Amino acid sequence: MTIVLLKAYDRMLKHFGPRHWWPAETPFEVIVGAILTQNTAWINVEKAIQNLKSARVLSLKGLLEMPEKNLSILIRPSGYFNLKAKRLKSMVHFIAETYDGDLEKMSQAPLQILRKQLLNVYGVGEETADSILLYALGKPIFVIDAYTRRILSRHHLAEPNMTYAQIQHLFMETLPTQVSLFREYHALIVETGKTYCRRTPRCSECPLFKWPPPPA
DNA sequence: CACCAGGCAAGTA
DNA sequence: TACTTGCATGGT
Numbered sequence: 001m002t003i004v005l006l007k008a009y010d011r012m013l014k015h016f017g018p019r020h021w022w023p024a025e026t027p028f029e030v031i032v033g034a035i036l037t038q039n040t041a042w043i044n045v046e047k048a049i050q051n052l053k054s055a056r057v058l059s060l061k062g063l064l065e066m067p068e069k070n071l072s073i074l075i076r077p078s079g080y081f082n083l084k085a086k087r088l089k090s091m092v093h094f095i096a097e098t099y100d101g102d103l104e105k106m107s108q109a110p111l112q113i114l115r116k117q118l119l120n121v122y123g124v125g126e127e128t129a130d131s132i133l134l135y136a137l138g139k140p141i142f143v144i145d146a147y148t149r150r151i152l153s154r155h156h157l158a159e160p161n162m163t164y165a166q167i168q169h170l171f172m173e174t175l176p177t178q179v180s181l182f183r184e185y186h187a188l189i190v191e192t193g194k195t196y197c198r199r200t201p202r203c204s205e206c207p208l209f210k211w212p213p214p215p216a
Numbered sequence: 217c218a219c220c221a222g223g224c225a226a227g228t229a
Numbered sequence: 230t231a232c233t234t235g236c237a238t239g240g241t
Contacts, residue, residue: 038223044239045222079221079238087224125224145222190222199220 002174004157008208009181012188015207019187022135027103028060030136031095034128035087036078047077060101063092087123094121107137114139126164134186140179142171143186147193154197155208 023042024030029049036045051074052058057066072085098117099106106114111133118129126144133139144167152158158167175181196206203209 034222037221039221039236040223040238041221041240043221047239077238080223080236081238083224083236123224127223131222143222147222186222193222 001157001170005171005174007211009185009188011207011211012192013184016188016191018184019191021183021187021190022131024135027107027136029058031091031132032058032063032088034131034136035091035123036075036084038080038084038123038128040079045078048075051075051077060092060095063088064096064101083123090122091124094118103136107139111139111141115141130168134179134182138179140177140182142168142175142182144168144171145186145190145193147197148186148189151189151193151197151208154201154203155211 022030022033024033032052033045033049036048049058052062055062055074057063057071057074063071068085068089071088072081075081075084075088078084094117095101095103095106099109109117114133114137115129118124118132119126124132130141130143133141134143144164148167149158149160149162152167152170153160158170171182171185175185192206192208196202196208
């Protein structure tokens, strides 16, 4: 499995080049984006983020002070706006209360402690928690998303009914524990997924096509 | 027009 | 534990 995953990485890297993810200017923006992108096309998240920037509230203090109702109007383009406004509020309250609003301080905490705390925040599940840990806080944990599942499944490397933890272990017990690798690998999976592995795929042009084991 | 996009929580059995 | 459903905009 080690060779298989590293080979897949090489192919995607050669095809797309380094991604330098996550597409955000600050760690705080990563956290906001991680919540806004839940089951949502990134293009719509960009519009919501831009609205927050234009309103000059894309900061912990800005979101803390803004009424939830106003916030929901700004993030409207990202969909589920009432729900996500509540989730963003929960997140900034958690950071303010637990780490004094200091992401630098937050990133000093141990990975497993942080992960449990994040999963305890309303609106944060495993993927969102791990995205924040890896891309905002620099913690070595591998992010599993819909594209990861779909790509592995189509190449017969995993069953569709495997749990998040099982897929995550597959990567983390196989790859060297390195933040830069985990970041780049997941970024390449998303790029490959977006371009070639949607529900209606373009397998023949995918960098992982005709590579063992091939898609059905 | 129908379908889908980088999930999650709450409800049901 | 293992499903099902609501949440919502914008692009194809």
